[in-house]
Amino acid sequence: MAGASISSSSSRFEASSVAVLQGNAKMAAIGRLSQKLLKSAALTQTRQLSAAAAHGEQAAKTWKILSFVVALPGVAVCMLNMYLRAQQHQHEQPEFIPYSHLRIRSKRFPWGDGSKTLFHNPHVNALPDGYEQHDH
Numbered sequence: 001m002a003g004a005s006i007s008s009s010s011s012r013f014e015a016s017s018v019a020v021l022q023g024n025a026k027m028a029a030i031g032r033l034s035q036k037l038l039k040s041a042a043l044t045q046t047r048q049l050s051a052a053a054a055h056g057e058q059a060a061k062t063w064k065i066l067s068f069v070v071a072l073p074g075v076a077v078c079m080l081n082m083y084l085r086a087q088q089h090q091h092e093q094p095e096f097i098p099y100s101h102l103r104i105r106s107k108r109f110p111w112g113d114g115s116k117t118l119f120h121n122p123h124v125n126a127l128p129d130g131y132e133q134h135d136h
Contacts, residue, residue, distance in 0.1 A: 091123075093131050098129075103128040
C-alpha cells in the first residue's frame with residue numbers, strides 16, 4: 001500500500017511539473033510576444049517623434065521670424081504712439097471737488113507731515129483740502 005501511495009504521489013508530482021512547465025512555456029511565449037509589441041510600438045513612436053522634431057524645428061523658426069518681424073516692430077509702434085500722445089497732452093490738474101467719501105484721514109500718517117500718503121505725488125494726488133500749490 002505504501003508503494004502505491006508513493007507512485008501515485010510521484011505521478012501527481014510529475015503531472016504538476018508538466019503543468020508548471022507548460023505554464024512557464026505559455027508565460028515565456030507571452031513575454032516574447034509583449035517584447036515584440038513593445039519594440040514595434042517604440043519604433044513607431046520614435047518615427048513619430050522624429051517627424052515631430054522636424055516639425056518643431058520649423059515651427060521654432062517660424063515663431064522666431066514672427067517675433068522679430070511682427071512683434072518687436074509692433075511694440076516699437078505702440079511705444080512711439082504713447083510717447084507722441086504724452087507730448088500732446090495738456091498737463092493740467094482736474095478741478096478739485098471735495099467729495100466727503102474721498103481722502104478721509106482718521107489719524108495722521110506716521111511719516112512726513114502726516115497728511116500725505118507714502119507715495120504722494122503733488123502733481124496728481126490731492127490732499128483733503130485740495131491740490132498743493134506749485135510754480136509751473
